Amino acid sequence: MQPPPIGDITGYLRATGWTSTGHWRGAEVWSRDEFDVLVPPAAELPDSAARLRELTRCVADAERRAPAAVWRDLGRVRFDVIGYRGAEPTESVPAGLRAIQAMRDLLALSAREALGADGSADALLDRARIAVGDELFGVDLILPADDGRRTVLRLLHNCTAARRAADTGAAPDGVPEPVCLAVADLAGTGRACPFELAFRWSPLNPRPHEVVTFPAGAGVRIHAAAVAESATVTTAESATAVVAGPVTGLFDDAEGERRLIRVRGVLELDGTPTGRRRTVPVRLRTETDYERALAAHRDGRSVRAEGAVTDGRTRGIAAAPGGFTVLDHT
Structure with missing residues (x-):
């Protein structure tokens, strides 16, 4: 297996509690408790392979793990x-x-x-x-x-x-x-x-x-x-879903849920109400729609969303192009 980049090795050491404490014969010294390891300046040097093997064994002793597991994780830093x-x-x-x-x-x-x-x-x-x-x-x-x-x-x-x-x-x-x-x-x-x-x-x-x-x-x-x-839900998959009401929540996490809002109203499928007022999840298509929903929530205005039914026990709506509007009334 190819040795991991030196930057990945130092990144692993830094993230797992090791500290750079100096240099010795061109190598950087990293320390944790009573353990010290030498990180070569480059993986291509003649003695780098031996130093990386020693580093792996020492880190394994410090972490009380098998050297093979440490070597594997050094290659997975990113x-x-x-x-x-x-x-x-x-x-x-x-x-x-x-x-x-x-x-x-x-x-x-x-x-x-x-x-x-x-x-x-x-x-x-x-x-x-x-x-x-x-x-x-x-x-x-x-x-x-x-x-x-x-x-x-x-x-x-x-x-x-x-x-x-x-x-x-x-x-x-x-x-x-x-x-x-x-x-x-x-x-x-x-x-x-x-x-x-x-x-x-x-x-x-x-x-x-x-x-x-x-x-x-x-x-x-x-x-x-x-x-x-x-x-x-099979019979509802081809239906057109509509909900109108106030926005009760918004979620837009760059690393998770994107452009999801919750609208309190009666969910209609092909014009037929499916029950009482409840909170309906609506996934918006664009950042512009999400900003309009945020403004409507702030101003206390109602919205209307129309689109396809989304999967899940709680039925929701994936808004169609042009299927999201802010209503004039509250």
């Missing part, structure tokens, strides 16, 4: 990692292949949610990498943190919602059916086995690491809820 692990070291061939395909589907679906359908999602998938997990059956998806973070956050959001749904037996709000089915497919033979998804972030753009743990039977419940929900 990447976010999604780690899937089953409950056993091995899995049946059909269940194992289904789980690997499910991880690919989860990544692709989350990328398209986060980045849109302009080709950015496919470009990100081309840059992503996959690695086999150690000890337990599983794989790591490795994404560049610079333009992949939004997708990883969306995948984390979807999986967390699916985990909650496993306890309630209901399909998660706002999570498309294919995402739920993919999560369920990670649960091994019969979709009945426990598994976990670990989210580890680039040390150069750190966040607290997170683990979403799915107990035995969660996959069965998620799959059943998603299939049942699909049956209830």
Whole structure:
């Protein structure tokens, strides 16, 4: 394996509590507690390989980890990692292949949610990498943190919602059916086995690491809820949805949910009211529409949104072009 760039090594050391304390024979000295390591000025020097091996062993001792794991992480400094692990070291061939395909589907679906359908999602998938997990059956998806973070956050959001749904037996709000089915497919033979998804972030753009743990039977419940929900919304998928009322919330996170507002009103499908007034999620198409919604919320004015029905237990609207207007009355 090619050694990681020296800048990535120092970035890892800095992010994990090491401090630059001087130089010795051209190498930079980094220290942590009673440990000292030497970082060569360039990876191409004759003695750099030996120094990097020594550095890896010393960092492993300081962190009480295996040198192979440290070397792996030194090469992932600029990447976010999604780690899937089953409950056993091995899995049946059909269940194992289904789980690997499910991880690919989860990544692709989350990328398209986060980045849109302009080709950015496919470009990100081309840059992503996959690695086999150690000890337990599983794989790591490795994404560049610079333009992949939004997708990883969306995948984390979807999986967390699916985990909650496993306890309630209901399909998660706002999570498309294919995402739920993919999560369920990670649960091994019969979709009945426990598994976990670990989210580890680039040390150069750190966040607290997170683990979403799915107990035995969660996959069965998620799959059943998603299939049942699909049956209830199929007839509404081709309908035109409309809601009018005040804006009660707005969300526009550059690394997560984009241009989402909540409108309190009666959701109509092809002109037929679906129930009482409630909060309806509406995804806007443009920054201009979002700014108009923000102004309407500030001024206490009502809005009207028209478009296609979005997936999820709580039906919402994806506003059509020109389908968002601010009303003259409050």
